[in-house]
Amino acid sequence: MIGGLSVSESAIEALSLINYTHSSFFHGGSSVLRGSVAVIAPRRKKQKIIATRSALSDGSGVVLDKEFDFEPSFGDYLKAMESVKTDRDNNNNNNNNNNNSNSKSISNTSRKQRIVKKNVREEEENGADVATSARRESRKGVVSNNGAFVREGSRKGDFRDDGVSLEKFKKQDKNLKAYTVKKNVSRESEFMDMERAAFKSLDYEGVIDKPRVSKVDMDERILKLAKWRVLQVIEWIQARERYKSHRIRHVYTAALDALGKARRPVEALNLFHRMLDQMDSYPDIVAYHCIAVTLGQAGHLKELFDVIDIMRSPPKKKFKTEFLEKWDPRLEPDVIVYNSVLNACVRREKWEGAFWVLQQLGQQGQHPSSTTYGLVMEVMLACGKYNLVHDFFKKVQKSYIPNALIYKVLVNTLWKEGKTDEAIMAVEEMENRGIVGNAGLYYDLARCLCSAGRCHEALKQIDKMCKVANKPLVVTYTGLIQACLESGDVESGAYIFNHMKKFCSPNLVTCNIMLKGFLDNGMFEEAKQLFIMLLENSNSIKHEEDYKVKVIPDIYSFNTMLDACAIEKKWEDLEFVYEQMLRYGHHFNGKRHLRMILDARRAGKEELLEMTWEHLVETGRDPPPLIVTEMFCVRLEQGDCAAALSYLVNFAYVESQVFSRKSWSKVLVENAHRFEEHSLDEVVREGNILLAGNENLAVRHLIESCKEFLRAKRSSNEVEVGRIFQTEAALV
Template identity: 50%
Template sequence: MTFTTLQNPYPQLGFIPFTKTPNFPAPHFLDVPKKPKKPTFIKASSSMVIDKEQDFKPSFDEYLKALETVKIRREKRQNSGESPAPEMVPVPESESGEKGGELGDTHLELGVKKVWVRKKVDNGVVKTDENEVVKKWVRKKSDSGYKGSEKDTNVFRRNEEKYEMSHVMDKEKDANVFRKVEDKYDKYQGERIKGLEVSYAMNKERAVNVKKVSGRREFGGYGNVEMERDAFKSLEEHPDVCDQPRVSRAEMEERIQKLAKCLNGASIDSPEWNFSKMMRSAKIRFADFSIIRLIQILGNYGNWRQVLQVIEWMQTRERFKSNRIRNIYTAALDALGKAKRPVESLNVFNTMLQQMASYPDRIAYHCIAVTLGQAGHMRELFHVIDTMRSPPKKKLSTGVYTKWDPRLEPDIIVYNSVLNACVRQKNLEGAFWVLQQLKEQGKQPNSITYGLVMEVMLACEKYDLVHEFFQKMRKSFIPNSLTYKVLVNTLWKEGKVDEAIQTVQYMEKRGIVGSAAVYYDLARCLCSAGRCKEALVQVKKVCKVANKPLVVTYTGLIQASLDSGKIDSGTYIFDHMRKFCSPNLVTYNIMLKGYLDHHKFDEARQLFYKLLENGKHITSTVDYRQAVLPDIHTFNLMLDACLMNQKWDDLEFVYRRMLEHGFYFNAKRHSHMILEACNAGKQIYLLETTWKHLIEGDQIPPPPLVQEMFCIKLKEDDYTAAFSCLICLPSTESHKYSRNSWLIRFRDNPDVFREETLLRIIDRTNTLLLRNEEINPILLNLMRSCKEILGVRQ
């Protein structure tokens, strides 16, 4: 007869009931293992807990029932006067970061086991399910008339007696195991309760500062069961759990607009912490949408520097993880293109090539191609096309996209950008290359392509080809206003003014709305031919469709008249524009230069005096914005004109007005004017005024003025003032006063540097050199040059 050891039905209690049964055929629902596993206890941190493989895993309902049971039992003990047992609380996270440490059990789980074991013992129900099943099965067989052998009957009786004995032994064993478990639990909780008293205060404070993660709350350990029940209260009792209400799209847009205005007005030289402060004070969630929108608004303002600063700030923020970094860089490329910054755009484009997430797509290629084409960077544009057609030069991490292929073929927008570059470079071969590429790829040029080809032919002065491509375009497309603009400029260059007028009239008969550029170019064409009255008729049409101020249109007409030598037409338009708009400073400077180029000094001086009179009516800061005052370019025009016409009085007047208006002395431009005035014997006060202006501004006078002042003082026999001009110079300027420079000055002014004067200069120089401990190289070169002149003369 063989016996089979049955599976332990109470693995959580830590004992194994000893039971042996005869080798009867077992029912199909019994699964008998070969050998039961004994529970082991692991000792860690001066405590004994149950093995991790046999952890008690209560359900959520059992967990709540255990909490209520412990609470009720504690209340009963308090009412009966018994010392309360240590409260059973969930063990907080250990220092290792694991719940309950490495032992796997908590006080609550041990408490549940304790209640479960006691209930089993108190009720006297210590079952060995396998024996009960076998016993009932045999009895059922007997009742049904089954008659086993006598041997089977004896075996059954002996087995039943052993079963009764094992039942009593198992009951006692259950009581002993319960006592051991209870002792271990009390010992373990007594040692840990001291540490919990310290951690309870920390966990309670942590529980108040709830962490909001995806709408859920993470709780620390609490010190009583009532605080555990806070997790099951309604959200109305905890208003701090819910996040703030979501910001509407309109309000978010308003915040972004406000931040963009703030950044647009901020200085680019402000420190990084100030920039971060402005960004965070906007109360914006910096996601992909908000960054892209901010860059777009700054791009509309034309503030490309702040766009780059936003990109740099975004890259340094570790918390900002963009999901659409390619779109952010593309928005930056578009903003830099509007500001016409090809170099910065190319740097951003090269940055996009460094990773797969930002690798350029077709839209990014369009942005960089248009920017480079408008700037005329032909070589860089062809490099972009090669990059577009080639695989990435750098090995990029593609992740799951094993068949990722970013290669693209240039489309019509890229080819049109090449034509734009050909216009700036006047590259005729590039235009034909574009047409050849489109033909090989089976693509048809659109109207914009034909218009750009015509502009290339116009820039290369191939006027016949302009008309030829215009006729080709008319066969497939309806010419737009920009095409007629190219045609009008071509006829203007050919001197066919009447045909240009007929072309615009034909365009209007076809029902094509002319742009401001068409009428503006036609008006300039008429002004260059001296037909300014007809040009003013076209200005009325410009006003209907123009976006630029009217003063810009009039200034362009004046410039066209002066370039063609029609000073009378320019004057007529200048007088006519005052009836409709006030001329700006650019208009005044163009007219001033026109008068001077056509030798009308009196008209130019009268116009200059009118500009000076505008400054007399300024009484507030607002008047500065409206008044037109001369700039440095205006003063330089008048100074050159006064010098050319030898108007020394006017030269002195204009020069002093220039210094009074806060403009500085320019040595390269103004030195020769002052020297010529001094050599002419006129206006010596100009030199003294300049000298005083430079000394007050802590500036070093240039060598020609120093030597000229030295000569003037020698003529006046004022040697002290003459040598003071040299002594005040720093030693770093000594190389500008070499011996040869003094020799040239002596030979050019023989009447000033006579023999007697040279001897006095040598005597004074020796005295100064002996008086000073350090040798002045400027005085030493002066003395040597004087001795050399005297030696030659003797």
């Protein structure tokens, strides 16, 4: 309860989203909050920004967001609210007195109406002067309050005289109110409403008769306080007279719970230590639950043990207990606190601490829930602590009958240890105890059997799964196939794959897993047959509903087959799969397909290179530099020098190192057996003609490399000819 209002959990949680200075976990029991706070008042068209002041004692200032036009300081806002409260209290007293006499009330109402009409007539004559005066007073730092001006720094209607008499001031106040009524009657309530939207419910006028603020409205208002810091909000509430009836411990506990839900353990611990400073806010069992759960979820084990020590120890600070001489806040941790410690131990993999918690609970005659045990065992299993899983299972058996979740973890543990028979015995023991296993338990047992090569026994578990859950059969069969393949038993996987067709159609995931399983185990022909079957399915699809029962290959299927063909150097099959891939609407991927295309070309399959080039041109994509270079070499090998140079002119860009002089020299050396000398001479001649018309660095680098290559080649030929002549002369 804050200010007589019921604040929902989500609203309180919004307070935890406040960004304040992170301190260490222990700071003498207090938070290290510093800085000022400013509250946003209602927007005004006439008023501008008023200087902010600190709500704390340090006097530092802050810069507010520019999304608000009117931004007074926290202190200014509070003073305005106090004046509003005073005025309204006076108005309520006057109304109560007027109710004693109906005739007097009617006459006062008539008199007020006549005054308003008179002011309207006066304002029609000199409205501009009043508006000017209002703007002048606004620039002096005043805040409107029901038509009256409260100067900055005033307290409960105590006006300061800055050269303007009180009589004149009241007259301007009356004229401005009348001007507002005439200008826009609908804006009068907005202009008179001083409270910000977040504090609209703090209006004391008729608060008893008004309905409760809805949860949505309260959440929205609290969210507007998102830039307030938690401790500052609590200090503000604590300093207000109107909140004295509310226990500050409840406010602290609500904020502590909100910080926990927002996953803010550091701030929550700071707030917890602040609670230790006062007797009124000293933590009770609810507060200990909040901080324990928060620290446990974050895995802060050391800090959690310190909280338990505080819980068991008397207060370090001496409080004046007065009449409460026997006041003793010491408490013993209960199952909620110990479960939080257990959660932290599991997150930190501190298994000794987990056993300590179990011992403490045993001494108190309390035990964690079976679900808690199951979660702990799952984490231990994930960490490879198989012995600890068995120890925990024995402890559970001593306390109560394990549930299906615990047996599921046990079966997975035995599966990891390769103890298939023990896993079957564990499930049989569970069934003999009358415990109904869940679908996950039987699914894990079936996969365990598949890993051991006992697929026939695994298929019998599917009937049990169907009795306890409506899990799709295709998912179940796919998992069993995956388990067989992971253990290297591709024959059992193929058997289950064919067996499932009697009950459900394999989906694309199942087919891809089986395709990959065949290829990984050297069964290329079986994979090829499965892939062809997927291609044939597309020919039988005539309606959209056919896709539910017919599976066609996707890009993963094509890439899997392409990789296998490249590894096996089956270039004919590679060309067929690649052509089908493009026909099905999939695109060339340079990172995946470029290397296999170049390898295929070196093996004599130039069709793949031509096919890729046409595909890139049709789709409007820039060809990779290596494709451009390879196309140049192909055309030059064919003796078409002009076509070869056209690739460089149209598609080569100088930024790529592929077209540098060094790279061209390497290409010419590696492909020297493919090029005739006259073809290279023609490249030099045609290239010079192109450079005369337009400078192209890729072509220039090519020409320079060709000249150097030809010069080196001819020099070596001359040396070789000379050596031959010398040898023949010596023989003669």
